[in-house]
Amino acid sequence: MDKISFEVEKGEIFAFLGPNGAGKSTTIKMLTTLLKPTEGTMAINGFNPEKDQNQVRQSFGIVFQDPSLDDELTARENMKLHAVLYQIPKKEQNKRIEEMLRFVELWDRKNSLVKTFSGGMKRRLEIARGLLHHPKILFLDEPTLGLDPQTRNHMWEYLKRVNKDEQMTVFFTTHYMEEAEKIADRVAIIDHGKIVALGTSEQLKTQTGKKTLEEAFLALTGKTIRDEDATALDMLRNRRRMHHH
């Protein structure tokens, strides 16, 4: 990243848009204590991800780009593990697990092994899991990548509901412009590790004189395709595809 700076209000739905390699995942990883920044400061719910790691971790939930469920366990068991890791009091665990699984409409599959789930179902389960400890912020890294329209629609409905009812902040990265336009309150466009534009979709469209956010985005980031070298992660992803097909 190249010296980025931004603020997100409580209860806001904020989107980070950018082409491949712009630094979206890197930013989320720094905010969620998974990567150390080389300089600068961050504050999540008032806490510093570098110094108050555990308080920061209690404050957010995260849905990663790649699945982080245990395939050999059931949906319910995955939720239970999360409840233990986040120290949710024993008495409340079962109630909340049921609440969340019903919320994402997976309660009737609670005893099925996760490896039998489709991509969309896994994503829904990860959302249920990320919300289990009532976080103040939910981070999502490319949440709808590879999902069918019905699942995508459901997903945003769940998230908008929690955002509205509990003032939960939602921070997501994506390169699906229509979603960002429809769902996000404000949007930041990053490219080459820098924030190129920040504001509501309306502001960005006016700024660039374009009719859609997608056109504004292309105007701001240019139309050349970003070629990247395959990283170790890309090679792992290829292996994963081989294992699963």
Next chain:
Amino acid sequence: MAQPLLFLVSFGFGFGSIYQKAGNGNYMEFLAPGIILMSVLFTALFSGIDVIWDRQFGFLKETLAAPVSRMAIMLGRTLGGATVASIQGIVVFLLTLLVGFRPQNIVMVLASFGIMFLVAVMFTSLGTWIASTMEDMQGFQLIMNFLVMPIFFLSGALFPTEGMPKFMLLIARINPLSYGVDAIRGTLIGVSTYGIHLDMVVLLLVTAVFLVCGSYSFSKIQV
């Protein structure tokens, strides 16, 4: 499972008569402890690969973002991996009984299970330590293959260390597995080259070192 059994049967019955003629007694008895630890060694070291895979695509990533200390996660992982490796060891032990191996008594068998677990923890920590510093699964497998063979072959598991040339003897003496094999032999058949006390001290020390180094590397993992 197939590999230890193969070694056991082919070497045990194959070299058995030669060993006896050389005046060293029952080869199956000598061999069984080493083969038992062979399966523990392999399983324990390779379990580290989950650290590389899971941290991108699996549950480990979720635990890294959770409000739990890295140390706790690493210990949990290590104990889990060591338990699986120990169970492998116990299964191979049962297989050795099938081919005619007879340990000296039941109490000692239980003691040997404890030693198996310690060796499993030792090598699971080593595997985790190395895996925590790497991102490439194939690289990890290469390194493991490079390590596992010398560790196994130069540990006194297959042949006594007495007759070996100086440099092999040296490697056997600094190889932690040698002390594990010796300890298991000591408990199961009552014959020990270094003495069980020395074995235990070495095993505990090396395990502690690997645990500490493994925890440190694990805590520095960035996804």
